[in-house]
Amino acid sequence: MANVSTYSAWRRSGKKGSKDHPLSIYRTYDEILPKNLDPTDVVIKIHAVSLNYREIAMLIGTYPVEIEDRGVPCSDAAAEVVATGSAVSRFAVGDRVCPITGIGKLEPFDDGMSQAIGSNCPGVLREYAVFDQKHLVAIPAHLSWEEASTLPCAGLTAWNSLDGLKNVPKGASALLQGTGGVSMFALILCxxxxxxxxxxxxxxxxxxxxxxxxxxxQGLNYKTVSDHKTEILRLTGGKGSLMDDISFLCERGGTVSMVGFLNGFDADWAPGDIMRLMGKAAKLKGIAVGSRLEFEDMNRYLEENEVHLSPLLVDQPFTFAKAQDAYDRLESGKFHGKIIIKLDS
Structure with a gap:
């Protein structure tokens, strides 16, 4: 770690913004690394950060979780272990790792309260960070820093939306709404x-x-195609998939994964509509990222199948100094895939 004691980070300008008076982000240069580590602490040097829409939502006051005052934003990063506490057994200096998004969420059915990094506890838009070893996972060896930075939120959300690719039926189709990080990651998995x-x-x-x-x-322009149901039936060979209406769903055994909050938390489905899922033997799932165990399962799959994530990296990465430009690009929506901030190596 070469005697690093201070480092640079980006922080939000406050705790509560609005659409009319959004928070901003600003850079600091005097963040302090602890001199003494707890036995299971791991110091990581962050190489790449990927942005999610939640970063904008926190600035404009629409994020559904209370955020840390002047907190360090962003949840998704790829990093290198540069120092370890005396009792660390899971990692060694030089290992490549990602923090998990939900601090305390180690297994799928852990039911306690957890913190979400980058919202109600410090995030990863910084040069260095300290995490307990249990909140880190190893990165697949074949992925670049930029690819690996997309894993914690977008990647794991997509993985769990597709049921961890368990028992995939022959001839299956998946309708992916939008071209953001989760949809594009799901496309690669599909x-x-x-x-x-x-x-x-x-x-x-x-x-x-x-x-x-x-x-x-297959692609569907939902603005220029007026009859969504007919087009979806055509694209799926008559099997169907959900777009606007539960009646569009395939006849038997489909899964609807509810992801994100871009349009808020209001829903147009009446209780009677949801009951129609019963007749189709369908499953409705809410997806809230995932656990460390699920993260490790996903990484194992990616490594065993040598799945590359380069299709997510359409835009050139932004430098750490240009983090504000990266935020502006994210807010514009004029991209597909992921916005990456690359830190100096």
Whole structure:
């Protein structure tokens, strides 16, 4: 670690913003690394950070969890272990790791309170950080820093939305709404598992670019296609998938994964509509990222199948000094995949 005692970070300007008076982010240069580590502490040097829409939501006051006052933002990073406490057994100096998003969420059915890094506890938009070893996972060896930085939130959310790719039926299709990080990560997972992905967007340009990745990818422009149900039936060979209405869902055994909050938490489905899931033997799942165990399962799959995540990295990465520009790009929505901030190596 070469006697590093202070480092640089970005912080939010306060605790509560609004759409009319959003918070901003500002850079600091005098963050202090602890001189003494607890026995299971791990010091990491952060190499890449990927942004999620939650970063904007925290600035404009629409994020559903109370956030830390002047906290360090961002939850997703890829990093290198540079120092360890006396009792650390899971990692060694030089290992490549990601922090888990939910501090305390180690197994799928852990039912206690957890903290979400980058919101109600310090995030990863900084040069160095200290985490307990139990809150870190090893990065698949074949992934770059930039690819690996997409794993903690977008990656794990996509993985759990697809049921961890367990028992994938032959000829399965998945309808992926939007072209953001979770949908694009899910698209990559679908292609790796033989699931036909159908991705939606209001931009023909985005759809054309994404369809170049594989002939298996189908696209649907939800603004220019008026009859969504007929088009979905055509794209799925008559099986159907959910778009606007539960009646669109495949006839038997489909899964609907509810992800994100871009349009808030209001829903148009009446209780009677949801009961129609029963007749289709369908499953409705709420997805809140995932646990460390699920993260490790995903990483094992990615490594065993040598799944690369480069299709997520369409934009050039931003430098750490240009973090504000990265936020502006994220807020614009004029991209697909992930926005990456790359720190100096």
């Amino acid at each position: 292609l790796s598992a033989g699931i036909r992905p159908i991705i939606t967007s209001s931009s023909d340009e985005k759809l054309a670019a994404i369809k170049k990745l594989s002939p298996e990818i």
